[in-house]
Amino acid sequence: MKRIAVGQLLQETNTLNPLQTTRRHFEIYGLDQGEAVMGQYGHTEELSGFATLPQLLGEPVEWVGLLRARAWSGGVLVPGLLAEIVEAFTAPLRGQQVDGLLLSLHGAQAAAEDPDVTGALLQALRQTLGPQVPIVATLDLHANLTPRMVQSAEVLVGYHTFPHIDQVGCGQRAARAMAHILRTGTRPRVSAWKMPLLTNTDGRTTDRGVLVDLWRELVAAEARPEVLSTAIYMAQPWLDVPALGWTLYQAYLDEYPPLDPQTVARTCWQTRAHRQTPFLRPAELVPAALAIPGRPVAVSESHDATNSGAPGDSTLLLAALTSTAIPEGGALTFCVDPLAVDQCVRAREGAVLELQVGGKVDPYSHPLSLRARVVRLGRVAYTLSGHGGHNLPVDMGRAAVITSGDATVVLVEETGPGSSPKLYEAVGLDPRDFKIVVAKSPEGFRQDYEPFAAGILYCGAPGCATPLLLEAGFRSVSRPLYPLDEIELPQAPWAGEMMR
Numbered sequence: 478m479k480r481i482a483v484g485q486l487l488q489e490t491n492t493l494n495p496l497q498t499t500r501r502h503f504e505i506y507g508l509d510q511g512e513a514v515m516g517q518y519g520h521t522e523e524l525s526g527f528a529t530l531p532q533l534l535g536e537p538v539e540w541v542g543l544l545r546a547r548a549w550s551g552g553v554l555v556p557g558l559l560a561e562i563v564e565a566f567t568a569p570l571r572g573q574q575v576d577g578l579l580l581s582l583h584g585a586q587a588a589a590e591d592p593d594v595t596g597a598l599l600q601a602l603r604q605t606l607g608p609q610v611p612i613v614a615t616l617d618l619h620a621n622l623t624p625r626m627v628q629s630a631e632v633l634v635g636y637h638t639f640p641h642i643d644q645v646g647c648g649q650r651a652a653r654a655m656a657h658i659l660r661t662g663t664r665p666r667v668s669a670w671k672m673p674l675l676t677n678t679d680g681r682t683t684d685r686g687v688l689v690d691l692w693r694e695l696v697a698a699e700a701r702p703e704v705l706s707t708a709i710y711m712a713q714p715w716l717d718v719p720a721l722g723w724t725l726y727q728a729y730l731d732e733y734p735p736l737d738p739q740t741v742a743r744t745c746w747q748t749r750a751h752r753q754t755p756f757l758r759p760a761e762l763v764p765a766a767l768a769i770p771g772r773p774v775a776v777s778e779s780h781d782a783t784n785s786g787a788p789g790d791s792t793l794l795l796a797a798l799t800s801t802a803i804p805e806g807g808a809l810t811f812c813v814d815p816l817a818v819d820q821c822v823r824a825r826e827g828a829v830l831e832l833q834v835g836g837k838v839d840p841y842s843h844p845l846s847l848r849a850r851v852v853r854l855g856r857v858a859y860t861l862s863g864h865g866g867h868n869l870p871v872d873m874g875r876a877a878v879i880t881s882g883d884a885t886v887v888l889v890e891e892t893g894p895g896s897s898p899k900l901y902e903a904v905g906l907d908p909r910d911f912k913i914v915v916a917k918s919p920e921g922f923r924q925d926y927e928p929f930a931a932g933i934l935y936c937g938a939p940g941c942a943t944p945l946l947l948e949a950g951f952r953s954v955s956r957p958l959y960p961l962d963e964i965e966l967p968q969a970p971w972a973g974e975m976m977r
């Protein structure tokens with residue numbers, strides 16, 4: 478029987494969000510150690526894919542649970558938290574033998590002390606385990622790969638879908654790579670090719686974006702027996718850290734990688750200026766939605782996307798929604814504002830009060846003065862399956878549904894998925910009853926809303942997850958970097974092959 482260590486450290490970081498991520502943000506999603514890692518969370522996300530390892534190996538597996546730490550996207554880890562997490566992962570491995578380590582990680586995660594949490598953890602685990610024990614880790618498609626990550630793991634396996642709906646499949650593919658290494662004792666070669674390229678999510682979905690054909694090629698390549706992993710990591714762009722950019726990663730058993738890195742890099746580079754979405758400013762949004770027949774019109778409030786780690790309390794679009802007449806059902810949106818929730822709870826259902834809503838964390842907007850009626854109090858808690866999670870228990874805390882003008886606003890205490898209509902359904906609201914429904918998600922919301930939406934619109938403004946990257950104010954990224962610099966592909970000495 479093989480003994481396999483297993484753990485999860487999953488959160489996407491947005492370095493523009495001034496609200497740092499604390500231990501409490503992980504506790505909301507279940508911070509657990511030991512047997513609970515697979516015992517309690519073995520049916521969630523990538524871990525449920527890892528659970529197929531015994532079948533793939535043809536023998537039972539004894540799981541050695543390290544840590545399960547999952548939080549919703551947000552600001553950098555507060556000082557000290559990274560060290561605490563690394564200790565919780567490594568301590569159980571000291572003085573005991575394991576045959577392999579399977580990890581569910583993100584790859585675009587930063588701490589106050591270290592811009593590369595994923596690399597720091599992988600490096601610490603490699604040092605603890607020594608060079609012989611294979612490490613296979615999964616990453617989000619928006620990971621920013623670093624030499625530390627590439628050098629510390631035998632294989633990195635990434636999502637093949639955006640919207641992200643293959644968490645389970647990704648975990649299974651990691652289990653497949655681990656099973657191969659354990660069965661044969663062979664280690665793959667690895668090629669990781671960095672591109673000095675940064676894009677927002679516009680036109681970058683894997684089902685209909687500009688690189689659909691390339692994604693098909695990558696997926697087909699990984700299905701070959703001599704290939705253990707292929708993916709393009711498109712880097713979450715609101716991560717102001719050195720060496721931020723796209724990476725092509727391949728782990729393979731032949732002499733050469735299945736895809737020629739320079740050819741792939743050129744293909745990606747040729748699409749660098751691709752745009753297919755007109756981003757409407759908040760003032761343009763309501764008229765554009767009213768011009769679409771039927772309801773609801775699903776709106777991406779991309780600049781405040783909680784799915785991209787923004788605080789979820791921008792008032793730029795909220796101001797337009799609460800001050801404009803919106804017939805045919807009004808607008809439905811949400812705002813992360815624990816103070817306003819508390820005021821509504823104290824005032825009770827039915828009360829009318831003056832509230833300062835939002836703009837308390839978001840550095841790009843101010844609190845909005847609203848005269849609001851508290852129509853309902855409750856809690857936003859549900860299980861997320863689809864884009865952003867699989868069997869993931871979500872808890873956004875106490876909630877207050879308020880109305881102001883033609884807008885209905887769900888005030889919540891904690892951040893969480895901005896892409897799922899379940900947020901509204903959890904407090905008894907049906908998005909289909911409204912003319913406009915807001916998703917704080919740049920693209921993944923389409924997976925949930927498209928089946929019933931009369932139309933889809935994208936709103937863009939200054940914010941922690943602004944799609945207008947030239948307005949994001951990068952300071953720490955390595956230069957030159959497109960689109961901050963107009964360069965040709967070979968002109969960035971920090972990019973190219975990441976040596977193992």
Ligand SMILES: [Zn+2]
Nearest residue numbers: 617618619641
């Ligand atoms: Zn992602």
